[in-house]
Amino acid sequence: MKLTLIGNGVMAQSLAKGLIKNHEVEIIGRDENKLKTIQEKIPGITIKILDDNEDITDKNILFCVKPYALHSVSARLSGKANMLFSILAGTTLDTLKKQIEAKHYVRTMPNVAASVQFSTTTITGDKEAKTTAVEIFSSIGKAIWVNTENQLDIATAIAGSGPAYLALIAEALADGGVKAGLERHTCYELVQGLMEGTSKLLKSNHPAIIKDSVMSPGGTTAAGVSQLEEGAVRDSMIKAVNKAYEKACELGKK
Ligand SMILES: NC(=O)C1=CN([C@@H]2O[C@H](COP(=O)(O)OP(=O)(O)OC[C@H]3O[C@@H](n4cnc5c(N)ncnc54)[C@H](O)[C@@H]3O)[C@@H](O)[C@H]2O)C=CC1
Ligand SMILES: O=C(O)[C@@H]1CCC=N1
Numbered sequence: 001m002k003l004t005l006i007g008n009g010v011m012a013q014s015l016a017k018g019l020i021k022n023h024e025v026e027i028i029g030r031d032e033n034k035l036k037t038i039q040e041k042i043p044g045i046t047i048k049i050l051d052d053n054e055d056i057t058d059k060n061i062l063f064c065v066k067p068y069a070l071h072s073v074s075a076r077l078s079g080k081a082n083m084l085f086s087i088l089a090g091t092t093l094d095t096l097k098k099q100i101e102a103k104h105y106v107r108t109m110p111n112v113a114a115s116v117q118f119s120t121t122t123i124t125g126d127k128e129a130k131t132t133a134v135e136i137f138s139s140i141g142k143a144i145w146v147n148t149e150n151q152l153d154i155a156t157a158i159a160g161s162g163p164a165y166l167a168l169i170a171e172a173l174a175d176g177g178v179k180a181g182l183e184r185h186t187c188y189e190l191v192q193g194l195m196e197g198t199s200k201l202l203k204s205n206h207p208a209i210i211k212d213s214v215m216s217p218g219g220t221t222a223a224g225v226s227q228l229e230e231g232a233v234r235d236s237m238i239k240a241v242n243k244a245y246e247k248a249c250e251l252g253k254k
Pocket of ligand 1: 065087088161
């Protein structure tokens with residue numbers, strides 16, 4: 001299937017890198033230099049500068065611009081697309097329908113791990129497009145269909161923004177090791193392995209069981225965990241997800 005990405009930013013590039021393995025991919029953007037660099041980095045991709053009257057008739061569009069750019073970019077599009085897959089945080093199906101013509105509308109929330117085919121993507125929208133949407137996003141990781149846009153906004157706060165939270169934790173853990181005297185490259189190697197191993201365990205174990213199994217009475221983990229509790233790490237995580245969800249709702253009202 002041919003997919004046309006509109007936007008040449010971070011997320012469009014992450015998606016293009018992953019999707020090119022199984023699809024024909026075209027990327028339309030406003031920055032010629034960036035497009036040329038993308039073509040060098042992703043062999044096989046087609047690049048195109050966004051016209052003032054960009055014909056999207058019958059195309060399958062992945063809309064990848066910032067939410068605030070929706071109006072200005074959609075004003076430059078003409079014709080009726082086949083499927084419109086939006087990745088815009090918060091932006092509702094109703095808003096998309098008012099701005100861009102398409103036969104089917106789908107909201108998706110992938111993440112940057114799309115570039116390594118490990119995105120966790122939440123999807124909702126026209127039921128007629130469900131099979132195709134799940135197929136496309138399964139080719140770049142895990143695809144989860146939800147029934148409401150509210151669920152997608154909550155998922156945005158976990159898996160869309162989530163790589164930033166986990167990267168922040170990874171960096172902080174490494175900083176802790178450096179403070180204690182271990183070389184930084186070794187700390188990053190440890191953290192990378194730790195994240196990968198824990199992710200594998202999480203596939204078949206409840207988080208509380210993993211935590212309990214590591215925490216020996218009077219041991220190192222109990223000492224570390226009690227410090228995390230003092231820093232209100234759990235509470236901060238819960239609040240972070242809720243703040244991000246509120247922001248997605250706020251973006252949807254603009
Ligand atoms: N960065 C991430 O991890 C994720 C981002 N998203 C969503 O993806 C979308 C894009 O985000 P990023 O790639 O991070 O942003 P970015 O700033 O890297 O890319 C935005 C793109 O929009 C284009 N653009 C902006 N205004 C334009 C205009 N007036 N005319 C033509 N092109 C215009 C820019 O040139 C750029 O190609 C956002 O809507 C965001 O909510 C969704 C999931 C994850
Ligand atoms: O920060 C944002 O708004 C976008 C949506 C999810 C990840 N990045």
